[in-house]
Amino acid sequence: MYPKVYLKKEEFFHRKHPWIFSGALEKLNNQWHNSPVYVCNQKGQVVATGYYQNSSIAVKILSFKEEIINLDFWIKKIENAYHYRQHINAFNSTTNAYRLIFAEADEIPGLIIDNYNGYFVFQAHTEFIYQQKAHIIQALQYVFKEHYKSIYDVSEWCKDQENQDIPNDTIILENGLQFYVNWREGQKTGFFLDQKNNRQCLRMYSKGKVVLNTFAYSGGFSVYAAAGQCKEVHSVDSSEKAIEWAKRNMHLNGFDSIHQSYVADVFEFLKNVEKDKYDIIVLDPPAFAKSVHHKHTAVQAYKRLNTLALQKIKSGGFLFTFSCSGVVDKQLFYNTIFAACFESKRKIKILEYLHLPADHPVIPNFPEGEYLKGMVLYVE
Numbered sequence: 001m002y003p004k005v006y007l008k009k010e011e012f013f014h015r016k017h018p019w020i021f022s023g024a025l026e027k028l029n030n031q032w033h034n035s036p037v038y039v040c041n042q043k044g045q046v047v048a049t050g051y052y053q054n055s056s057i058a059v060k061i062l063s064f065k066e067e068i069i070n071l072d073f074w075i076k077k078i079e080n081a082y083h084y085r086q087h088i089n090a091f092n093s094t095t096n097a098y099r100l101i102f103a104e105a106d107e108i109p110g111l112i113i114d115n116y117n118g119y120f121v122f123q124a125h126t127e128f129i130y131q132q133k134a135h136i137i138q139a140l141q142y143v144f145k146e147h148y149k150s151i152y153d154v155s156e157w158c159k160d161q162e163n164q165d166i167p168n169d170t171i172i173l174e175n176g177l178q179f180y181v182n183w184r185e186g187q188k189t190g191f192f193l194d195q196k197n198n199r200q201c202l203r204m205y206s207k208g209k210v211v212l213n214t215f216a217y218s219g220g221f222s223v224y225a226a227a228g229q230c231k232e233v234h235s236v237d238s239s240e241k242a243i244e245w246a247k248r249n250m251h252l253n254g255f256d257s258i259h260q261s262y263v264a265d266v267f268e269f270l271k272n273v274e275k276d277k278y279d280i281i282v283l284d285p286p287a288f289a290k291s292v293h294h295k296h297t298a299v300q301a302y303k304r305l306n307t308l309a310l311q312k313i314k315s316g317g318f319l320f321t322f323s324c325s326g327v328v329d330k331q332l333f334y335n336t337i338f339a340a341c342f343e344s345k346r347k348i349k350i351l352e353y354l355h356l357p358a359d360h361p362v363i364p365n366f367p368e369g370e371y372l373k374g375m376v377l378y379v380e
Contacts, residue, residue, distance in 0.1 A: 002036045016365045018104045020059040034128045051128040060109035074139035081106045090359040097172040098359045104366040114189040118149035121189035130157045178252040197357040203228035209279035214266045219246025226255035235261045270308040281309045287325040310344035319377040326371040333373045347380035
């Protein structure tokens with residue numbers, strides 16, 4: 001039914017990596033761009049179904065068997081992802097927002113879907129997935145029935161009229177706390193659901209502490225610090241809009257009185273801040289490297305940022321530090337933080353390694369999906 005591509009070697013089938021690079025195929029055909037294809041072994045047997053791209057990643061795998069990509073196919077995919085989130089308790093009486101589809105981890109490379117209490121945000125990272133949008137929406141409506149409210153598309157191919165008359169925002173619950181989410185004006189799908197467990201971790205450390213939340217965006221870590229009974233929490237972000245949302249989220253949860261906010265460059269703020277002012281500092285910057293070509297620059301930025309924070313934090317304090325740069329792997333990030341520790345001349349204890357939550361699963365055949373890395377450090 002679909003064009004067939006042929007593997008040069010069998011190793012791919014055994015590893016079951018969801019990407020096939022152009023060099024692994026016998027023949028390429030630009031006319032197949034954005035088309036479903038069957039992947040065949042050297043015996044001519046179909047071993048996978050995917051879609052073709054005119055790029056270095058020639059095929060992205062949707063199934064490791066022969067399938068037809070139709071409405072039933074997408075219903076099965078959505079059901080599988082939804083049932084997994086049920087099993088891990090991703091949504092319950094205190095949390096009604098979670099990642100429903102996490103690309104390769106849910107066997108749909110190129111697709112992210114977040115569920116904000118029935119308001120779905122759709123993000124296609126490939127044109128083929130965007131072209132499947134109508135069937136994917138029908139599948140969501142079938143699986144979620146009365147719990148489906150609307151879907152908002154933040155894909156680069158989406159035209160403004162596709163989102164007309166669709167709500168732009170809502171208020172969600174996460175671990176019993178309220179957050180305003182605006183997917184039209186916000187970053188990514190509107191809220192960083194990937195930090196859910198790490199925010200809860202901060203909550204456990206915050207009692208009686210003075211906390212600095214840098215790159216604060218809409219104040220997620222600030223709200224959790226306040227919920228953990230911190231003495232005071234400060235939010236810093238270069239975006240005035242983000243700081244307004246941080247203030248709104250603190251107000252939603254009744255924490256205005258212990259919150260201060262600053263619209264500022266984080267590096268400059270840290271340079272000028274008084275030493276020993278903060279018991280806890282949270283460093284959650286945007287991806288410093290979005291491609292491998294920027295890896296060295298990113299590593300230097302992480303080192304400089306963490307050195308600054310370590311030099312300023314109070315003795316007996318805690319540093320929560322993160323990287324969401326996919327091209328900076330775990331070990332490189334850890335080594336960079338260790339280098340910052342040595343440069344700061346502070347004595348450090350590693351308390352915890354922080355990760356993605358279970359609704360952002362990492363699978364053995366695609367370790368690249370583990371983009372978020374974090375650490376909790378105790379600073380003497």
